[in-house]
Amino acid sequence: xxxxxxxxxxxxxxxxxxxxxxxxxxxxxxxxxxxxxxxxxxxxxxxxxxxxxxxxxxxxxxxxxxxxxxxxxxxxxxxxxxxxxxxxxxxxxxxxxxxxxxxxxxxxx
Numbered sequence: 543x544x545x546x547x548x549x550x551x552x553x554x555x556x557x558x559x560x561x562x563x564x565x566x567x568x569x570x571x572x573x574x575x576x577x578x579x580x581x582x583x584x585x586x587x588x589x590x591x592x593x594x595x596x597x598x599x600x601x602x603x604x605x606x607x608x609x610x611x612x613x614x615x616x617x618x619x620x621x622x623x624x625x626x627x628x629x630x631x632x633x634x635x636x637x638x639x640x641x642x643x644x645x646x647x648x649x650x651x
Contacts, residue, residue, distance in 0.1 A: 585640070588638065592636075594634045594636075594638060594640075595634045595635035595636055596634055596635075597635065598634065598635030599632060599633070599634060599635070599640065600632070600633050600634075600635075600637075601630060601631065601632045602630070602631050603628050603629065603630040603631070604628065604629045604631075605626055605627075605628045605647055606626060606627050606628070606629065607624065607625070607626050608625045608626050608627050608647075615627050615646060615647070616645075616646025616647045616648040616649065625647070626646075626647035627644055627645065627646060627647055628644075628645055628646075628647050628649070629642060629643070629644055629645075630642065630643060630645065
């Protein structure tokens, strides 16, 4: 699940917990699987309360250039083998996000 990190830590920081403290612990939370657990809890509760419509799942992929490469970049099959990445997104019939990943441009969806 995509999470806009910068606005998040600015919104939840206050006098008792600064934005710098939140940023410092971010990698620990990612390594511990906190965000994946939180994502699953949110999806389970949404499914319980509203109900996901999985009979109309939609996927879309966005290709982005990565001229200097990065940890997920790969040679693009559609852009003369230049480095790039793609971001496949999957939603249910109500446009509720089911999943999103970052992958090399040369991987299958």
